Amino acid sequence: MTIHLTAADYGAVLPIMIVLGGALCLLLTDAFVKVHETEIATGISLATLLLAFAASAHLWAVNAGPAFPQGAGAMITGDRFGQFFNFALLLSSALAILIAPPYIRTSHFDAGEFLSLILFATAGMMLMAASLNLMVIFLSIELLSLALYILSGFDRNRPRSQEAGFKYFLLSSFASAFLIYGMALIYGATGSTNLIRIVNVLGGHAGTVASTHTVLSSPFVLIGIALMAVGFAFKLSIVPFHMWTPDVYQGAPTPVTAFMSVATKAAVFPAFLRVFNLALGAESHRWFGILWALAIVTMIVGNVLALSQSSMKRLLAYSGIAHAGYVLVAMSANNRLGATAVAFYFIVYAFMNIGAFALVLVLESRGEAGDEIATYRGLFARSPLLAVATGVFMFSLAGFPPTAGFFAKYYAFAAAVQAGHTELAIIGVITSVISLGYYLRVVVLMFMQPVEAGAEQVRAGPLSDFMLTASVAGLFVVGLVPWFYNLAVQAVQSFFHFTT
Amino acid sequence: MLKEYVYVLILFVLAAGLTFTLLGLTFILGPRRPTAQKLAPYESGMRDIEPPSRRFPIKFYVVAMLFLLFDIEAISFFPWAVVLRRLHFFGFMEIFVFVMVLLVGYVYAWQKGALDWH
Secondary structure, eight states, X not given: OOOOOOHHHHHHHHHHHHHHHHHHHHHHHHHHOXXXXXXXXXXXXXXXXXXXXXXXXXXXXXXXSSSOSSOTTOSBOOOHHHHHHHHHHHHHHHHHHHHHHHHHHHTTOOHHHHHHHHHHHHXXXXXXXXXXXXXXXXXXHHHHHHHHHHHHTOSTTSHHHHHHHHHHHHHHHHHHHHHHHHHHHHHHHHSOSBHHHHHHHHOOTTOOOOOSOOOOXXXXXXXXXXXXXXXXXXXXTOTTSOTHHHHHHHHSOHHHHHHHHHHHHXXXXXXXXXXXXXXXXXXXXXXXXXXXXXXXXXXXHHHHHHTTOOBHHHHHHHHHHHHHHHHHHHHHTXXXXXXXXXXXXXXXXXXXXXXXXXXXXXXXXXXXXXXBGGGGTTHHHHOHHHHXXXXXXXXXXXXOTTSHHHHHHHHHHHHHHHTTOHHHHHHHHHHHHHHHHHHHHHHHHHHHSOOOTTOXXXXXXXXXXXXXXXXXXXXXXXXXXHHHHHHHHHHHHHHHHTTO | OTTHHHHHHHHHHHHHHHHHHHHHHHHHHSOOOOOTTTTSSOOSSOOSSXXXXXXXXXXXXXXXXXXXXXXXXXXXXXXXXXXHHHHHHHHHHHHHHHHHHHHHHHHHHHHTTTTOOO
16 A cells, blocks of 8 residues: 655645645744744745745646546545636635734734634635545535634634634534535445545536446435535525624624635635535536525525625625625536636635725724724725725625626626526526615715714725735726636636546 | 454453553552542632632643643554554655644744743
8 A cells, every 4th residue: 555646646735735834834933033023924924825826826737638637536636626716715815914914913913823824724725625525625624614713713802703713613513514424425325435436426417427336326315415515505604504604704803704704615615516516416406406595595685684784894794695695606507607607706706805804904903993884984085095995896796897796796697597597697686786785885985975073094004005906906807807717717627527 | 354353352451451450459559548628529729619700820721732732643643653564655754744743833832831830
């Protein structure tokens, strides 16, 4: 049983290893560096992310062909589909870290400890996006969750943060139990935890002939699908497994909320796609109904409940629930366009959603109640950049052209229509109209209300200014330049290739 | 196939035997001079019944937590040791990396003062 690892194997894990190495470096930084800790730790983490991005881009260039160099028994893959989500994950991690330093200083966090946990979570997420085995998916979901539990409760002197950490821990570990139980049943039915072997047993997506293995069939696969759907849906805050989302998002330190609101979903969705659209592709008649219902309920509940929020973080939490619903529409279409739409969505979502949290974060770092939407009154007079940027993010989240948010939503609904489920697209569009009610309320407050007398000017700081400008530019560039969408198309080619 | 599990059974018997022997010997041979204080439920200087209105330091929890962590890491060595012969140099390098990662955690805990009592 000698183990032979080839260069391709090491290549596939290299980006993840870089991020883990950076996280360990940060721990040592925290232990030994006493002056300028925040600056040094931020520098190290951004450099790490850049290096991992380069490694991931290299992997993208090398793996032009079909998915895996390692063969069918592989645990993880370095295919383009995984790399594309790595880009989204590294991007959202970098954006969150760019705006974090002022908050870290005002809250007296240990910068090295805080940022290393974010990197550990990122590594877990990258592993999840690359996994080809149910066990690796479970392992990586635990790795990312463990870091996120600690991060949610990181502001340990604030009861809200403690509550967030504890609530997230209890509910999430309960959901993990559902996930692993579902995986066990799928393993029992198919005899393997490897996604490719499961495809071979159950029959492929593109109508490949199921092999002669006897599938210990119906009830096990069905119950396994249902339980795994619960486990994934919890992490993606899909209704009715969304209850934790507003509380945790509101209680957690704002940089953590910004990070986890995008990155967790960008990590779980690729694994969700690999398991459902790829491994269980032949069983789509069974899981489609489940996802169809979840998508509809999620879009409606998320958008309607967001209307009555007075806290920005809770509003964005419900908005995040609604967006998970839109992505679920694309995923349940179960076609090439749908997978492309999911991939494309997260590049866009990273820019607009983390950007939307930047406003809360900048105000909170100044000691203001930045979470209260009422305090945004006349913000344009206090900080034009912050107000304009937040306005763009709100329009993009609502899905206005020519921002990228429109195109992300368009592809998601187009996939549903292509798959013959026009009703999903119609409900998506109607709920998007409802969402204008809360996104535009923020815009109206910022631009059309007079500023209170004596309100100070707001300066965000160079890194945050850079992050805001880059996100706004990113939203227009990603939307208008077709290169990014083509990138997503290429990523999905590797994903669907290996079923045939 | 079942024969392989005999070793596990032997391990169980040995572990149980050792436990009972040691506890039994202590019970038989150990001197016992009970006082009221020694028989109190918590023989650690704390009064038994007291309104829990104030905060009290629990210094040992960090030590206990670190012990748990490193103890669990140590258990990971056992399955590795069983197959080391077949894993050759690869296995050695893997455990080397594992120990290095562990070492970072150790240095971190040390530097942060988790091992100081005060």
